[in-house]
Amino acid sequence: MTKLRYCEILGTRINVTNMQDTLSYIDKHLNALRGKYICVSNVHTTVMSYENKKYRTIQNSAAMALPDGAPLSSYSRRMGFRDAKRVTGPDLMVELFRISRKKGYRHFFYGATQQTLDAMKSVLERDYPGIAIAGMYAPPFRPLTEKEDAEIIQRINDASPDFVWVGLGAPKQEEWMYAHRGKLCAVSLGVGAGFDYLAGNIKRAPRIMQKLCLEWLYRLLQDPKRLWKRYVTTNARFIWYLFQMQRHS
Secondary structure (H helix, E strand, O other), X not given: OOOOOEEEEOOEEEEOOOHHHHHHHHHHOHHHHOOOEEEEEOHHHHHHHHHOHHHHHHHHOOOEEEEOOHHHHHHHHHOOOOOXXXXXXXXXXXXXXXXXXXXXXXXXXXXXXXXXXXXXXXXXXXXXXXXXXXXXXXXXXXXXXXXXXXHHHHHXXXXXXXXXXXXXXXXXXXXXXXXXXXXXXXXXXXXXXXXXXXXXXXXXXXXXXXXXXXXXXXXXXXXXXXXXHHHHHHHHXXXXXXXXXXXXX
């Protein structure tokens, strides 16, 4: 297999990569990735990993931990990885959907609500004609019973997808992927709000804000009551933890 490069950030091994290299790696190693999972990491998940050893184990057990958050790729560049670029979950989804018909990729979607899944399916069929949607499942807002969990694993495997997109939000989606490693015939990818973006429930920040590392601010302005604590306090802790680590290094 192609050797992956990492930059360790607060104890989490974040991939040093870019979109094209990520797509190429996934395509070349898809069969080897089956049963494994890919995390789409940001400041929020990296801080959670630093503060929670169990969650750090989950992040570092992934086949890849992609730098979704711009500060992660920026930090990697400051650490000497000059070619480190951001690879966001929504962008990765779009790029894989674009080539799915040509590559014969099949997709299963796990998470969100049925309403969001229905809206997303309409968008996918409109924007990516011929895309193979192997299945969709909106889990209940409670833990599944062992029987229910076994049934959904069987349902996914019977559908023979190549990718299982998991939209439960962090840390639930990473915990779900870790718990189901080795049980699925596909590679799982946790994409957070990716389902909502595709369904049109929320809008992505303009490109200029993305390039300026201000996508978090755009999302905060859209949903301040729910996100203010996550973005403001988590971003502050991220900076503080990095400062403390560099101070003692």
